[in-house]
Amino acid sequence: MMREMTGAEMVMQALIDQGVEHMFGYPGGAVLPIYDAMFHQNQVKHVLVRHEQGAVHMAEGYARSSGKAGVVLVTSGPGATNAVTGLTDALLDSIPVVCITGQVPTHLIGSDAFQECDTVGITRPCTKHNYLVRDVNDLARVLHEAFYVAQNGRPGPVVVDIPKDVQFAKGIYVGPENIQHKTYQPKLRGDDEKIRAAVELLAKAKKPIFYTGGGVINSGPEASRLLREFARLSGYPVTSTLMGLGAYPASDKQWLGMLGMHGTYEANMAMHDCDVMLCVGARFDDRITGRLDAFSPGSKKIHIDIDPSSINKNVKVDIPIIGDVKHVLEDMLTTWRGMKAEPDRRAIASWWGEIDRWRARKSLSYAKSPDVIKPQYAIERLYHAVKDKDVYITTEVGQHQMWAAQHFHFEEPNRWMTSGGLGTMGYGLPAAIGAQVAHPESLVIDIAGEASIQMCLQELSTALQFNLPVKIFVLNNEYMGMVRQWQDLLHGGRYSHSYSESLPDFVKLAEAYGGVGIRCSRPGDLDAAIQEMLKADRPVLFDCIVDQKENCLPMIPSGKPHNEMILPDHPEGLDEAISEEGKIMV
Amino acid sequence: MPPINNEPAERHTLSLLVDNEPGVLARIVGLFSGRGYNIDSLTVSEVSHDSRRSRITVVTTGAPMIIEQIKSQLDRLVPVHRVVDLTVTGKAVERELALIKVRGKGEIRQEALLIADSFRARTVDTTLESFVFEITGKPEKIDQFVSLLEPLGLVEVSRTGVAAIGRGPDSM
Numbered sequence A: 001m002m003r004e005m006t007g008a009e010m011v012m013q014a015l016i017d018q019g020v021e022h023m024f025g026y027p028g029g030a031v032l033p034i035y036d037a038m039f040h041q042n043q044v045k046h047v048l049v050r051h052e053q054g055a056v057h058m059a060e061g062y063a064r065s066s067g068k069a070g071v072v073l074v075t076s077g078p079g080a081t082n083a084v085t086g087l088t089d090a091l092l093d094s095i096p097v098v099c100i101t102g103q104v105p106t107h108l109i110g111s112d113a114f115q116e117c118d119t120v121g122i123t124r125p126c127t128k129h130n131y132l133v134r135d136v137n138d139l140a141r142v143l144h145e146a147f148y149v150a151q152n153g154r155p156g157p158v159v160v161d162i163p164k165d166v167q168f169a170k171g172i173y174v175g176p177e178n179i180q181h182k183t184y185q186p187k188l189r190g191d192d193e194k195i196r197a198a199v200e201l202l203a204k205a206k207k208p209i210f211y212t213g214g215g216v217i218n219s220g221p222e223a224s225r226l227l228r229e230f231a232r233l234s235g236y237p238v239t240s241t242l243m244g245l246g247a248y249p250a251s252d253k254q255w256l257g258m259l260g261m262h263g264t265y266e267a268n269m270a271m272h273d274c275d276v277m278l279c280v281g282a283r284f285d286d287r288i289t290g291r292l293d294a295f296s297p298g299s300k301k302i303h304i305d306i307d308p309s310s311i312n313k314n315v316k317v318d319i320p321i322i323g324d325v326k327h328v329l330e331d332m333l334t335t336w337r338g339m340k341a342e343p344d345r346r347a348i349a350s351w352w353g354e355i356d357r358w359r360a361r362k363s364l365s366y367a368k369s370p371d372v373i374k375p376q377y378a379i380e381r382l383y384h385a386v387k388d389k390d391v392y393i394t395t396e397v398g399q400h401q402m403w404a405a406q407h408f409h410f411e412e413p414n415r416w417m418t419s420g421g422l423g424t425m426g427y428g429l430p431a432a433i434g435a436q437v438a439h440p441e442s443l444v445i446d447i448a449g450e451a452s453i454q455m456c457l458q459e460l461s462t463a464l465q466f467n468l469p470v471k472i473f474v475l476n477n478e479y480m481g482m483v484r485q486w487q488d489l490l491h492g493g494r495y496s497h498s499y500s501e502s503l504p505d506f507v508k509l510a511e512a513y514g515g516v517g518i519r520c521s522r523p524g525d526l527d528a529a530i531q532e533m534l535k536a537d538r539p540v541l542f543d544c545i546v547d548q549k550e551n552c553l554p555m556i557p558s559g560k561p562h563n564e565m566i567l568p569d570h571p572e573g574l575d576e577a578i579s580e581e582g583k584i585m586v
Numbered sequence B: 001m002p003p004i005n006n007e008p009a010e011r012h013t014l015s016l017l018v019d020n021e022p023g024v025l026a027r028i029v030g031l032f033s034g035r036g037y038n039i040d041s042l043t044v045s046e047v048s049h050d051s052r053r054s055r056i057t058v059v060t061t062g063a064p065m066i067i068e069q070i071k072s073q074l075d076r077l078v079p080v081h082r083v084v085d086l087t088v089t090g091k092a093v094e095r096e097l098a099l100i101k102v103r104g105k106g107e108i109r110q111e112a113l114l115i116a117d118s119f120r121a122r123t124v125d126t127t128l129e130s131f132v133f134e135i136t137g138k139p140e141k142i143d144q145f146v147s148l149l150e151p152l153g154l155v156e157v158s159r160t161g162v163a164a165i166g167r168g169p170d171s172m
């Protein structure tokens, strides 16, 4: 399709042609022509946010829960700079987002014009790619290319900066057909020889483990299905990073739980002692490896990743396979079957015996209390109440996030949205709103902390405006709990500025916005209060008053190897767990 | 970058083919500074006007694992077509051009001219009390030339940085 139209009309046309149904934005002088073009159509629905950071997190929640790219529209200057945190978040967690920013007219660029900022300069290190469009005749191509780049290969955020004169100018619109990037052609199929070598290694393994991550989710639901098939066929244990939860069903007996700093004892011990590790779409993050030179010292490592720069970045691997998880697992399964591979049943049985002994340590256990709600208990009861529903979970950042990862169990991919790489407090509520936009009939819950929730709470107003009945479940421990925990670990329990002083009355606050406020402080009342929350057809802010002193365990102290975890049955000595060397780590 | 296995640093010459579009150089330089990699030398110029391609030669140093990261990181920049490590692909021709100004009179002047001659440097500007020499060669040769001129009234040096190309009939 080729037609003459204005740049602003091209933006809307390109979104329609890309199949975009929803976008998240906030107007301003430099995007008014686009808002005007939006006014003349009704195919793309616009969700008006309250802060541009919220818009990007909403787009992330939308994208992660639906598999489609999230779309953001913001104005120049402060609109663009407010979006930077969200863009960085999407970059670190590999979330496809297309963010359109307005810019001052081309002839004013560089003159410190009103609401001018160097958007492409500022966002260069926090996007997968970005564009400044100076000629209206490039605009349609660039927009289609932006969607292509955001969604292909390792997904990520892409910014398209459009000066206001380009929005008014007329030019020729081209459709998305035949738009393929000249240079950016990620490799999807893995190398046959590498795949064969990997399968041979896996078939001979005596202590294998599947270490899976966010790349499985990025690759789409088919990748999760293939992972399950491979696990069933081989009988090997599976663990996952925070970002990969749900790719493998938590109810399955081969599931070891999450690994890493706050992962289970069995997952971390199995990683440490394994002889063959298959890393599927995970990036050997420092929350996973702990002390690098002591990370899984005796294993051969296979790494499937679509981004060659993830390979050998932190950990040297023996067999790197560059490709998309779905394609590579498909080929691995075919090879496995073709070779009539038979795992060493006796060795695997004794490996499971070892794992079961680690499991018996019950590393996620905690001391229950009849008087005060333990945060873990709150998550357990929430999980119990909603597990048979069509539910999407988001989180903020802190202890509550880790407790959610440990005690809420996921059976399907795309159901769990959390800020893993950047760890952005304030992510959860807007991400929940985005997920609710994508799934209007589903139950969407943000598991939050009382400190984090205050970072983007204004988006409650967005939820009300657009009838998005998200539930915010605040584990209110009156502390920036994760900070307090590290102050216990590193700074002799001196709680410098980690107490949540002057908290608002969350129930009244919810009501002030037009939502429902619920408070619960006794374990005996919790189930009924959760039911009340689930019954509400409006947004709910649930203030769950929990134990202030609880620490999040188990934990691998920074700078320690996997087999030196602090377990809940031995929490004493928390203040001595970290060595001098470990203290500099975050 | 954390030295994981304490491998010694190596010097590598990388050749990149990139789209000649605004901001490409900034992306590449920003990648090096943002991730803490070294740039020892950098040259850029358009090599095909029709396809709007530029060739960039970067000389960098780092442990082998870091060099691998640098290449992977460069390769994933969207406007980068190809990254070739000329240090790995075999012997490459590496050349640099330098313009060097020397100031002096009498005997010192004679000495400078003799050295320039033995290095096959050309004299491209002459006044009664100065010369500008032009010299082409491997960076080490230029280093040597410059160090010999140092005591003979060296005023300033302008170097292009390394341009490199693989030997034999194949392209990068």
Ligand SMILES: Cc1cc2nc3c(=O)[nH]c(=O)nc-3n(C[C@H](O)[C@H](O)[C@H](O)COP(=O)(O)OP(=O)(O)OC[C@H]3O[C@@H](n4cnc5c(N)ncnc54)[C@H](O)[C@@H]3O)c2cc1C
Residues within 6 Å of the ligand: A092, A093, A094, A153, A154, A155, A212, A213, A214, A215, A216, A218, A219, A240, A241, A242, A243, A244, A258, A259, A260, A261, A262, A263, A280, A281, A282, A283, A284, A285, A287, A288, A304, A305, A306, A307, A310, A323, A324, A325, A326, A397, A398, A401, A402, A419, A420, A421, A422, A423, A424, A482
């Ligand atoms: C307070 C806090 C505590 C944390 N504690 C833990 C913890 O205990 N345990 C834990 O696991 N995490 C923890 N995290 C999260 C951690 O910081 C990282 O975000 C996370 O571990 C990274 O997950 P990942 O390796 O799956 O990588 P992701 O960031 O999800 O990256 C995905 C990888 O897969 C690749 N990929 C993408 N798409 C594809 C595809 N289609 N095919 C193939 N490969 C693909 C990418 O190139 C990348 O290498 C914590 C975060 C916070 C904020």
Ligand SMILES: Cc1ncc(C[n+]2csc(CCOP(=O)(O)OP(=O)(O)O)c2C)c(N)n1
Residues within 6 Å of the ligand: A396, A397, A398, A399, A400, A401, A423, A424, A425, A426, A448, A449, A450, A451, A452, A453, A475, A477, A479, A480, A481, A482, A483
């Ligand atoms: C934007 C931002 N600022 C600061 C931090 C550092 N930080 C990590 S967790 C945390 C405390 C979170 O407190 P709360 O939301 O109450 O959660 P809790 O740990 O108590 O469950 C802080 C300040 C962060 N992750 N993000």
Ligand SMILES: [Mg+2]
Residues within 6 Å of the ligand: A398, A449, A450, A451, A475, A476, A477, A478, A479, A480, A481
């Ligand atoms: Mg708290």
